[in-house]
Amino acid sequence: MTGGHRTMHVIELLQRLALNDEPTVRLVVGAGRVEAVAALDAKAAALVRLGALLSVGAATTSCRVMVEVARAAGASDREIVAVLVAVAPVVGGARVVDAAPRLALAMDHDVDALDEPLDSS
Numbered sequence: 001m002t003g004g005h006r007t008m009h010v011i012e013l014l015q016r017l018a019l020n021d022e023p024t025v026r027l028v029v030g031a032g033r034v035e036a037v038a039a040l041d042a043k044a045a046a047l048v049r050l051g052a053l054l055s056v057g058a059a060t061t062s063c064r065v066m067v068e069v070a071r072a073a074g075a076s077d078r079e080i081v082a083v084l085v086a087v088a089p090v091v092g093g094a095r096v097v098d099a100a101p102r103l104a105l106a107m108d109h110d111v112d113a114l115d116e117p118l119d120s121s
Contacts, residue, residue, distance in 0.1 A: 046070035
């Protein structure tokens with residue numbers, strides 16, 4: 001951990017989380033800066049968090065906030081959509097189909113256009 005706390009090694013962090021150490025869980029869930037997160041740049045952290053939101057079926061509003069954070073950190077729309085594709089093998093087709101329109105809305109794209117058939121050429 002940083003910011004006045006002693007540095008916590010990654011293994012110790014995992015051990016504390018596995019043991020449900022309340023102060024550690026509060027720190028991580030509260031988006032405190034821990035060494036593992038500090039190892040990611042702002043764009044990577046935002047994309048990882050977006051992937052987590054998509055995989056748990058978060059609301060469009062939550063996804064929109066993270067899309068804005070990712071864009072502000074330099075993520076392109078292609079990278080943002082790639083997050084959904086990257087989590088697909090883990091979360092399954094049904095979750096991806098459910099998340100795609102929410103992600104499109106979060107990116108300010110017209111979901112009605114999603115009803116149009118894809119050009120297969």
